[in-house]
Amino acid sequence: MSRRATTLIGGVLMVTLAGGCGLPIPRQEPRTVGPAGNGLKALRGAELPQEGCAILPDSLRDQLVPSAKVEKSTQKPFKNYSLELECSIETERDRSTTTATARLRVRIERQLGEFGRDAAVDTARRQFTTDRNSHAAAVQQLPGVGDDAFVVLKAYSKESKRYEVNLGVLHGVENITIRYEAQPTTEDKARGAAKDLATYLVAFLARKQPAPPSVAPFDAPQPKLPKPTLKSDVPAVKIVGPTWQPSEQTFTMDLNDFPFAFRSPMSWNCFRDSKSPTGEGTSWTCGAPKSESPGPARMKILVRACPAGCPADARARLADDWLSSKPAWTTFDATTAWAQNSAGGKYNLVLSHVFGDRPGAAIQWHVGVQGQCSPDDRKQVEALQKVLNDIRSQTP
Numbered sequence: 334m335s336r337r338a339t340t341l342i343g344g345v346l347m348v349t350l351a352g353g354c355g356l357p358i359p360r361q362e363p364r365t366v367g368p369a370g371n372g373l374k375a376l377r378g379a380e381l382p383q384e385g386c387a388i389l390p391d392s393l394r395d396q397l398v399p400s401a402k403v404e405k406s407t408q409k410p411f412k413n414y415s416l417e418l419e420c421s422i423e424t425e426r427d428r429s430t431t432t433a434t435a436r437l438r439v440r441i442e443r444q445l446g447e448f449g450r451d452a453a454v455d456t457a458r459r460q461f462t463t464d465r466n467s468h469a470a471a472v473q474q475l476p477g478v479g480d481d482a483f484v485v486l487k488a489y490s491k492e493s494k495r496y497e498v499n500l501g502v503l504h505g506v507e508n509i510t511i512r513y514e515a516q517p518t519t520e521d522k523a524r525g526a527a528k529d530l531a532t533y534l535v536a537f538l539a540r541k542q543p544a545p546p547s548v549a550p551f552d553a554p555q556p557k558l559p560k561p562t563l564k565s566d567v568p569a570v571k572i573v574g575p576t577w578q579p580s581e582q583t584f585t586m587d588l589n590d591f592p593f594a595f596r597s598p599m600s601w602n603c604f605r606d607s608k609s610p611t612g613e614g615t616s617w618t619c620g621a622p623k624s625e626s627p628g629p630a631r632m633k634i635l636v637r638a639c640p641a642g643c644p645a646d647a648r649a650r651l652a653d654d655w656l657s658s659k660p661a662w663t664t665f666d667a668t669t670a671w672a673q674n675s676a677g678g679k680y681n682l683v684l685s686h687v688f689g690d691r692p693g694a695a696i697q698w699h700v701g702v703q704g705q706c707s708p709d710d711r712k713q714v715e716a717l718q719k720v721l722n723d724i725r726s727q728t729p
Contacts, residue, residue, distance in 0.1 A: 379538050399429055402425040562594055613637045
């Protein structure tokens with residue numbers, strides 16, 4: 334077995350093996366990296382909270398995302414290379430008091446300097462460039478935020494006042510990415526709110542202890558609708574097929590953010606869609622359980638506000654823009670059109686109707702209904718027809 338001796342000469346560790354051969358081993362400086370996220374001393378920024386969403390002050394969070402619920406709140410290291418913080422929040426609609434809704438995702442990635450300062454800076458720059466190039470839409474530079482920044486704005490539709498902002502910031506060895514979606518808002522308000530958030534985060538990471546900014550991202554949100562109730566004094570309207578009879582057992586669907594209630598079969602359930610087909614208004618999907626039929630009834634119901642006066646061009650757009658293909662509409666009356674067919678192995682039933690809060694009142698709303706089921710199951714077909722007729726009856 335070889336024997337060795339070690340000697341420190343001029344800051345170099347010498348290893349002498351048996352036989353007299355000395356091999357130098359350079360001394361290594363201790364690294365200051367680890368899960369606390371300090372990185373090299375020259376790269377050290379503000380300590381990131383263990384709960385990712387704690388990086389957002391309460392006042393700022395409540396302004397950006399009303400009635401927020403936390404979807405994800407993490408901070409974790411990736412080996413010794415980087416520290417990643419993520420916060421995802423969105424409006425909890427059942428608790429909100431206005432029509433203002435938003436989603437926010439903040440992600441901060443800090444390079445820890447495992448391979449030195451220059452490598453950390455280069456890695457952060459490459460990540461920023463990759464993020465910027467990943468957006469197919471037009472990318473705009475965002476001066477005055479961090480070392481470099483870009484913003485990409487997406488408008489779902491001007492009518493819905495729903496916008497999404499994607500924003501990226503390079504700050505030393507840190508990358509900040511923000512995805513912010515808000516409604517109702519404007520292009521300037523959404524972009525301004527995201528920029529104010531980014532500016533705050535850069536100042537926080539630079540240990541400047543900034544005061545939370547005051548932001549106003551929404552454009553004239555309205556109070557939420559009260560819980561709807563079933564109107565018992567309206568006559569039944571028959572567009573197609575049967576209507577509900579007094580002897581039948583039904584369940585009253587009083588869905589949040591709908592200005593009307595309606596009756597359904599006892600077996601039906603309804604689930605709120607995370608996004609409506611156009612980003613406007615509110616949509617729910619209702620239907621029978623799978624155990625009831627090989628082709629159970631399914632019905633999507635979309636309610637949106639109609640622009641002031643609800644002119645003919647607005648009605649035409651609202652009737653068609655949420656459907657994958659335009660139906661062959663049949664006019665039922667001055668406010669209602671409907672269509673049915675059997676295609677693709679399904680019975681299809683659709684409705685377009687505009688209405689006010691009472692007969693003769695100014696038109697405020699549009700409701701679109703799209704139902705499908707097996708064309709061979711009469712019970713499911715009649716259930717769709719009864720529900721559609723009831724919705725029309727409850728929206729005079």
